[in-house]
Amino acid sequence: MTDSLRQHPAGDLVLARVGARTVEYRTHGEGPGTVLVFHGGHMRARMALGEDVFTGAGLRVLVPSRPGYGRTPLITPTAPAEGFADDLARLCGELGIDQVAAVVGISAGGRTALTMAARHPGLVRRVILQSSVAFLPWPGPRTRLGARILFGPGTEAVTWAFVRAMIRFVPELGLRALTRDLSLLPVGQVLARLSAADRATLTELYASMRSGRGFAADLLPVADCTSRVGQPALVIATRNDRSVPFAHAESLAAALPRAELVESRADSHLIWFGSDYPAVAARIRAFLGTEPGGPASA
Structure with missing residues (x-):
């Protein structure tokens, strides 16, 4: 693994009033471009995992706590992804971010990332999905x-x-x-x-880890928006994942119009601990345009 888990102190976290919702978020790194990261289940903005691939490439990360996690309340438990995506688009505007280089969806945060890309195509340039839940029935x-x-x-x-x-x-x-x-x-x-x-x-x-009210919301169905996600997408997963079966990655790669599937050799759901993660990280940087041969950076 190329970086370590960091617990950011409360002083690093910001509580912002965005529309009718309070959103907890954190920013880290410096650079002309921003990557928006949606963590998976049981995680919140205070926790940093796998961010060095972005900050090391000269990008800033914007990491919110999804609804029900941290201090972001669960206001609309039946459809948190849609409303939260709109709130994050407003937050980006208030922060002076008119475009994000990529929206990153990790595990259960993948559906939120895809919803964000579908609802705000002018804001989101690319999509990166890591061990992401698709719109298949989940979990068992x-x-x-x-x-x-x-x-x-x-x-x-x-x-x-x-x-x-x-x-x-x-x-x-x-x-x-x-x-x-x-x-x-x-x-x-x-x-x-x-x-x-x-x-x-x-x-x-x-x-x-903590679950708050967020993980119960993660178990609810989310409307499939893959046909409306026209941005280039990088789908990363391992066949050794018990938590989110590899069929989810295959489903996303097949449904997203401009998707590329990258198969990690990691032993578990946590791809950052895989022996091949340096190669996966290089592929992410190329996708973002921060290595020779990649698309232009945002």
């Missing part, structure tokens, strides 16, 4: 039931407190328990391939 019935029990609004705080305690007192057990649901490979094999630094980063990642 057993996982959905378990998620509602463990990560519902009334239980998620207890669940993550237990996870943090497990990580602190029996870290190996904690790593195995959480990583098992992210990979189709034997969990011992996945963990054995991680460097000491990556194991430390993964431990910190798990210990920092």
